[in-house]
Amino acid sequence: MRARDTIGEAYEIQVRLCRAMNSEQRSELALRMSDDVRRIAAGGIKQRHLDYSERDVRRALVALLYGVNLWREGSRQRMAR
Numbered sequence: 001m002r003a004r005d006t007i008g009e010a011y012e013i014q015v016r017l018c019r020a021m022n023s024e025q026r027s028e029l030a031l032r033m034s035d036d037v038r039r040i041a042a043g044g045i046k047q048r049h050l051d052y053s054e055r056d057v058r059r060a061l062v063a064l065l066y067g068v069n070l071w072r073e074g075s076r077q078r079m080a081r
Helices: 008-020 023-048 054-066 068-080
Strands: none
Touching: 023 054, 054 068
8 A cells, every 4th residue: 555645656666675575674674664663653752742751751652552551451560560
């Protein structure tokens, strides 16, 4: 599925390059992209909440990525220990 901000020619090149990769290369690319998304999201959280500590940023990122309910469940389990 082509991203809305990618023109057709660029998309075709991306598809061709991805198809030329072996499974290990695609996995590595996916992991790097996932790390990039997390880093960008954490940066956005820091910009919006200048008073947050690094721990607060990590907690907000977990809530953003996995949902508040899962984050709350993890918090309850940690508190029960």
